[in-house]
Amino acid sequence: MIVIEVNRTANESNSSIMRRFSKRVQSSGMVRKVKALKSRVRAQSHYKVKKAALNRLTKLVDRERLKKLGKIATNVGYQKTH
Numbered sequence: 001m002i003v004i005e006v007n008r009t010a011n012e013s014n015s016s017i018m019r020r021f022s023k024r025v026q027s028s029g030m031v032r033k034v035k036a037l038k039s040r041v042r043a044q045s046h047y048k049v050k051k052a053a054l055n056r057l058t059k060l061v062d063r064e065r066l067k068k069l070g071k072i073a074t075n076v077g078y079q080k081t082h
Contacts, residue, residue: 002028 006021025031044052066072 002030005027
């Protein structure tokens with residue numbers, strides 16, 4: 001983390017100190033880094049990726065079995081209307 005320090009000079013108002021501080025923070029790029037970390041999405045673990053793939057495969061096998069048995073229609077979807 002970057003440490004930003006602003007010292008008060010003689011006869012300087014609080015608003016000018018705040019203005020100098022905020023300019024230094026903006027120029028350091030700290031706000032951009034923090035916002036990027038805030039919206040960062042964590043990568044899934046190997047276990048979760050594997051589990052999701054296995055779930056997809058079991059659903060696919062079940063769907064194919066139901067199609068063969070005629071329990072679900074094979075051509076469900078878009079129908080042309082004139």
